[in-house]
Amino acid sequence: MSQVHASPRGEPLLEVRDLRVHFPTPDGVVKAVDGLSFSVRRGETFGIVGESGSGKSVTCLTALGLINRKSALVEGEVFFKGRDLLKLSNEELQKIRGKELAMIFQDPFACLHPMYRVGDQLVEAVQIHDDMSRKAARERVVELLAAVGIPRPRERVRDYPHQYSGGMRQRAMIAMALLHNPDILIADEPTTALDVTVQAQILELIERIKEEFQIGVILITHDLAVIADVAQTVMVMYAGRSMELGARDAVFDKPLHPYTWGLLESIPRVASKGELLVPIEGAPPSLINVPPGCPFHPRCPHRFSPCDDQRPDFKDRGGGHPEACHLSAEDKRRLWSEREARRTKVAV
Ligand SMILES: Nc1ncnc2c1ncn2[C@@H]1O[C@H](COP(=O)(O)OP(=O)(O)OP(=O)(O)O)[C@@H](O)[C@H]1O
Ligand SMILES: [Mg+2]
Structure with a gap:
């Protein structure tokens, strides 16, 4: 699972500057994100916490170029490895998304099709970005399923998503996110739907992967206890804005807001x-x-x-x-x- 990355640990990988995402609706303009700035470094888990509707998901979806620009006013800058993602075309974004910038969601079913075998879906995901034979892609998938703790991966690749437990589906999603050696993994409430024990295992897995692959992780949650466990940096969001941003210990021991x-x-x-x-x-x-x-x-x-x-x-x-x-x-x-x-x- 070793790989070489261009930028060393500690250097900002993603820099969001004065981001605004406003949705015009018949009832008025929804200011989902309103002047947000933060940066995420390699080897860091950056936790975003805030009540429901504070703009956590919209922030990350915007960075991934998944907000429809026709339905929203997007302003500011999102620098990723020297390029402003907000200035890229859909085509350019597609090359980055799922590859250098990967995302996992709360509900793995949102990404795993129930009618196709888990292995086939992952193999296809490998082949979208990499010119690899089916056999080589399959090997990569088995290797990654093993890395995320799926037992007997060579057999389990043939299973359908419903044959996996909730925790295993989330592990498969993480494997999918890792297929192309991303620099940043965005995890939006990755454990909310899981029971407490499995939740802890998945968080541990994300932490291990962060260290092993030396990536940056953005972890979105409304649960401060999760942040306390795994994040090095915390941003507290409210009404689309950052209320406080600091090292985990500082925010928990000497909170300012x-x-x-x-x-x-x-x-x-x-x-x-x-x-x-x-x-x-x-x-x-x-x-x-x-x-x-x-x-x-x-x-x-x-x-x-x-x-x-x-x-x-x-x-x-x-x-x-x-x-x-x-x-x-x-x-x-x-x-x-x-x-x-x-x-x-x-x-x-
Ligand atoms: N396409 C859209 N059009 C209009 N409003 C939207 C759109 N997408 C999101 N919003 C609004 O933006 C606000 C922020 O939503 P967002 O999903 O980012 O919140 P969140 O912090 O992720 O909440 P949760 O913890 O419930 O996931 C909400 O008020 C939501 O209704
Ligand atoms: Mg959300």
């Missing part, structure tokens, strides 16, 4: 009994009518005068990583430790 605080307080922490779990009040806004100023302000207990009419810049205000909240670094430190104290008090 009240929305991140809310997310953290609504999930149980490992080894903490009796802690108060507080869901965030209210619901995310409609992306047709995003509140002015900070989009989170109607739900934020710490809002003050600029929040309702001035959009906070996304920058480092002294907390160590960029975030989009008007509070000063000092206020953030104080408020978060007060919330932490309140949260753990009930546990004593």
Whole structure:
């Protein structure tokens, strides 16, 4: 499974700059992504977390060129290995997609046809991009199925998708994504449909593959616990924007945005009994009518005068990583430790 890659670990592979994706609809313009910037490095798992409808999938689909440009206004830049993907033609994108940039989805059935054998589908996927004999392609498929932990791959290639368990289907999807040695693997809620044990195995597999192949992984989830387990970097999204972006430990130990605080307080922490779990009040806004100023302000207990009419810049205000909240670094430190104290008090 060894291979040589051009750029070393650590160099940005994908750089998204000020991305906007707006969908005009009869009810108004849906601002699904609204000024998003981030970069993903080789050897890094970049976690994107946020409530349903925050623009996580649209962000990745846009990077893959899977958003129909006729139905959406797409602005900004998505640099991948030196080229702006948003400027490429469909033909050029097709050469990259599924090859250098691969994606796995929540539902493997969305990609595996129920009527064809898993092996045949994978062999066909190999031959789309590589001029390889059927026999050589089959060998590659068997090798990859073994690599993703499918037992007896030489026999199992003859199975139909329904003969695989949910976890095995997801493994087959990952094998499909790896067929052409991608530089980046985008995994959109890859484990949501699986039970907890299988979920952990699939995440472990993605992690192992990332290390072994030295690729960059974008992992989308609404589950902070998943991010805590496997991501090195975390971006917290809300209403199509980035609220906070930093190293995993920094975001979990010293979160800077009240929305991140809310997310953290609504999930149980490992080894903490009796802690108060507080869901965030209210619901995310409609992306047709995003509140002015900070989009989170109607739900934020710490809002003050600029929040309702001035959009906070996304920058480092002294907390160590960029975030989009008007509070000063000092206020953030104080408020978060007060919330932490309140949260753990009930546990004593
Ligand atoms: N083609 C489209 N036309 C109009 N609106 C769209 C289109 N595609 C997505 N949207 C809207 O964009 C917003 C962001 O959707 P997206 O699927 O990116 O959310 P998400 O963060 O992935 O949510 P989930 O966690 O539920 O998967 C949603 O309000 C969605 O309805
Ligand atoms: Mg989604």
